[in-house]
Amino acid sequence: MSTASLTIDGLTVDFSGFRAVDSVSTVVDAGELRVLLGANGAGKTTLMDLISGKTRATAGKVYIGDTEVTAMSEHAIARAGMGRKFQIPSVFRDLTVRQNLEVAASPSPGVFANLRFALPSSTTARIDEIIELVGLGDRVDTDAGTLSHGETQWLELGMLIAQRPKVILLDEPTAGMTEAETMKTAAIIKAMRGEHTLVVVEHDMAFVKEIANRITVMHLGKVLAEGSVESIEKNQAVRDAYLGSKGIV
């Protein structure tokens, strides 16, 4: 049936004796939305750092489709089909919303290849669609630095869509958002599902239930459990280790 979009095989990082991520293996199918759960310090962000090349793995391998990207530099991994959103939203503050998306949608990475003016009209049309999708239609000519927190997050999501990666990593996309903003973010992420493969770190369980296909639970750098939302909710080890007495609400 479906093919693997992101394969992680025995990924480990050793920070002078402390294994923040310890032999993590998992396979994310094409078009799947995988949620990564885990208490503070479980190693979720570090895992994303390893996958996206920000931190070098001590052991293990990462594949996008059939391509191994483990030892590549960040920009090469990005060009191989990986997009990443950080825990703290980052956009180009002195560029307008549209310019941010134009940069993200730029079809070629090189400095000489980009010594030209207009983007292909198909790309411009796609940018318009993305602006529509993330709901920033009335902000296109605003400097990104003046957007609200929520708008900044949506712009960054839009930039990831414009980048057209196979695999998108989202680190806490709803952190610091109001309930209404969270709802809108859920809608954007759902719209991304299918075309992209997503791995999302999220704490808000209502949100997780809304978007997740499957869940991977991390604890102390290791994979504790993996499965559908229902099976994770029932899993005794997860309840003991992560959810404590509260259970998934």
Place this chain on the structure above:
Amino acid sequence: MPVTKNTLALATYVVLFLIILAAPLYFDVFWLNRFSKFLVYGMLGVAMALCWGYAGILNLGQGLFFGLGAYSIAMSMKLASPTSLAQGSDTPIPDFMLWNAEPGAPIDLCCITNGSFLWIPFKSQFFGIAMGVVLPTLVAFAIGSIIFRKRISGVFISIITLAVVLLVRLLVVEAQPFTNGFNGLTDLGYLTVFGHEFDPYYVSTYYLIAISLVVVLVLARILVQTRSGLILQAVRDDDRRARFLGFDVPAYQIFFFCVSAAIAGYAGMLYVLVAEFASPTFMDLAFSITMVVWAAVGGRNSLLGACIGAVLINMVEATVSETPQLIEAWKVIMGLAFVLAVLFLPRGIAGLVSRLGYMIVRKPQKMPAARADAVDAEPARAG
């Protein structure tokens, strides 16, 4: 058609070009000679805005590239000087080499002093001209490759560029038999291109510089409006974000660092044409920092602003320094202007003028407050 900040910027470009191209109609050659130096400084302002404003690289060693360009052309012009031809040899020899030569050394560029053979290709003035741009670009490429591939950023770039310019200045001063050390290269001949002599007091020399400035401004403006220029500004705002979007960030930084160096080197050559000397003072720390001040006051985010800032500041300074009592005061004023610009006018005079101009033009339509803010932020791209 609505009046946009782009129309205003275009109008400013046109007015500036008309003024500098029409200047010979109104002023004598002595004034033009002086003014062309200011235009060269304006070109340095463009290089600074490109590097600092657009790429976010605060280069405190821009004088290195200016100096390399200046020395390259000055070496060719020195060999063309009548004095160099009258040193008792069939081939030109710079006079200072004879003063510095070991007794009994052959009077020939090949071996009169250590390293003097490096002067040989500079007998061709085309070689000197080419080196004036190629050398700064290559040096910038080497420095840039190290700095940007190693992901050195912020204040450390400034410290490294500052250290490099001081180091090279020291080498130039120390290499007396090769560079005439502290005295620099003086008593130069003329640059002759296709039989035309560029006498510093010819109108044609003024036009060479004026047109060069126009061309550099237009090309730099076009460059920052390409996609690469936009991506460069993205890198300036958040290099990590750009990297994770798949851009080879150092390639962008190195490329624009080199372009800026090439412009500075070209400016160095033009300066020698009108000033008739090249000196290690071009690589003084004070000169490189002065360029930063021009760009800050004029508006570092605007190529045009930094250019006009450099020209105007130098014109005022030249007037002021005719009164001895004012010279010290001028330094204080410039220092103050720099601090004020950094604190309150990050977009410099260009940002202020652009905002005022836009407000005046748009007044009848009564602009909502939110639009005014957007305009304030605009010159980053409009420059």
